[in-house]
Amino acid sequence: MHKTHNNSKQRKAVLEAIRSTDTHPSVRWIHEQVKTKLPGISLGTIYRNIKVCREEGSVVSVGVVNNEERFDGIVEPHPHAVCTKCGRIIDIDDLPEAENIHLSGFTVDKRRTVFYGTCVQCCRAGKNLLAQFGRLRKGFSHN
Amino acid sequence: MHKTHNNSKQRKAVLEAIRSTDTHPSVRWIHEQVKTKLPGISLGTIYRNIKVCREEGSVVSVGVVNNEERFDGIVEPHPHAVCTKCGRIIDIDDLPEAENIHLSGFTVDKRRTVFYGTCVQCCRAGKNLLAQFGRLRKGFSHN
DNA sequence: GTGCTTGCAAACGCTTTGCAAGAGT
DNA sequence: ACTCTTGCAAAGCGTTTGCAAGCAC
Numbered sequence: 001m002h003k004t005h006n007n008s009k010q011r012k013a014v015l016e017a018i019r020s021t022d023t024h025p026s027v028r029w030i031h032e033q034v035k036t037k038l039p040g041i042s043l044g045t046i047y048r049n050i051k052v053c054r055e056e057g058s059v060v061s062v063g064v065v066n067n068e069e070r071f072d073g074i075v076e077p078h079p080h081a082v083c084t085k086c087g088r089i090i091d092i093d094d095l096p097e098a099e100n101i102h103l104s105g106f107t108v109d110k111r112r113t114v115f116y117g118t119c120v121q122c123c124r125a126g127k128n129l130l131a132q133f134g135r136l137r138k139g140f141s142h143n
Numbered sequence: 144m145h146k147t148h149n150n151s152k153q154r155k156a157v158l159e160a161i162r163s164t165d166t167h168p169s170v171r172w173i174h175e176q177v178k179t180k181l182p183g184i185s186l187g188t189i190y191r192n193i194k195v196c197r198e199e200g201s202v203v204s205v206g207v208v209n210n211e212e213r214f215d216g217i218v219e220p221h222p223h224a225v226c227t228k229c230g231r232i233i234d235i236d237d238l239p240e241a242e243n244i245h246l247s248g249f250t251v252d253k254r255r256t257v258f259y260g261t262c263v264q265c266c267r268a269g270k271n272l273l274a275q276f277g278r279l280r281k282g283f284s285h286n
Numbered sequence: 287g288t289g290c291t292t293g294c295a296a297a298c299g300c301t302t303t304g305c306a307a308g309a310g311t
Numbered sequence: 312a313c314t315c316t317t318g319c320a321a322a323g324c325g326t327t328t329g330c331a332a333g334c335a336c
Contacts, residue, residue, distance in 0.1 A: 006310055006315050027300080042318045047301065049316095063257065064207045067300065067326090077253045083262035090262060105263030110220045112257045114206065119226035119233060120248030151291060151334080170325080185293045190326065192291095210301090210325065 013037055014049040018059055019073035024080070024089040026068040062089060081106045156181055157192040161202055162216035167223070167232040169211040205232060224249050 017033040018025060025033070031046045050071060053059035062072045062080055065087045079092040081103065090106060160176040161168060168176070174189045193214060196202035203218045208230045222235040224246070233249060 008309075008316060010317070040318075043300095044302080044319075045317060048303095051302095063255075069300085077255060079256035079258065081258040081260065081262070083265055084259050085261055085265040088262045088264070092256075092258065095256070105266055106258070107260045107266060108258045109260040110258075112206075112220060112259065113222040113235075113238070114255045114257070115222065115224040115235065115249070115251045115253075116227050116255065117224065117250045117252040118228055119224070119231045121231070122226055122228040123248055123250060153292070183293075186325095187294075187327080188292060191328095194327095212325085 010034075010038060010041055010045050011049045011052065013041070014046060015053055015058060015073070018050075018053070018071055022074075022091060024062050024070040024072050026070055028068065030071070065089065081108070084109065153177075153181060153184055153188050154192045154195065156184070157189060158196055158201060158216070161193075161196070161214055165217075165234060167205050167213040167215050169213055171211065173214070208232065224251070227252065 013034045014030060017030050020033070023029070027043070027046055027050065030050070031041070031043055034041050034046065050059060054061065057075060058073070060072050060075045062070050063082075064070070065082055070089055074091075079095055081090040081092055082088070083090070083106070090103075092103060156177045157173060160173050163176070166172070170186070170189055170193065173193070174184070174186055177184050177189065193202060197204065200218060201216070203215050205213050205215045205223055206225075207213070208225055213232055217234075222238055224233040224235055225231070226233070226249070235246060
């Protein structure tokens, strides 16, 4: 049931790289970073290890910016600020209340709140059954 | 300066399709929907018209769910709920305060707030100059 | 005619995956 | 041995784009 993991040096390096920064890095950044320590590491290995880390809960995705998924080693949910010019993602730990904050110089254009969870239809349906089905690439049809 | 738009029937149909639903449709959905009225319309045209509509401000993106960008004809920012099982995106107009809401049956797992705007570095830099540069696909490097 | 728009198909870019070889226990 | 993991390369898939033809004014 519980998969035993080898905890290869590659996996450790990936997790370490993600935890070493607060820039919410992309796969490309992580790859470049890890390559300085393990020059031979391949992109596929980065992807696969990020996936494992996410399943383990040691890494979360903070969304897609400019076509690249961005990751965080701080897994506790917290607000972020995304610069629409350069793509920087900044942690916002002490959530300000006004719309027009200027947190450390960050000027807010718009604010988006997203709740993640389970909708009525999926709540009703058998959990495991629909869960698997719904996660299939082409399976779902958001109607 | 101000581009004159033809407002082709294709463009109208795309905008109409997006406005016809509250499901925050994907390109695929929009294409299928518009094809029932304009069977010959191509995917590229859907993409190009969505782009124009976004630049005009008549359509906004509400994010990427399961690899597909999702759009909204209601351009005023408002919170959304994303079902992690089936990918549904639901409008939340009356924002509840607690974490454990059960709005119309939607059970919240986690909540994410994202601010979009301009970071210090980009604020300092000349607006137009860096703005263009920063938006380039490969140009930026979120450090 | 001029400039915006379209359909088509090819290209792009990020991500995933099949496979045979390698590592860890 | 057995299982997990890796590097490589190819494939997948959503999205973008070059181009010649079409449309609207």
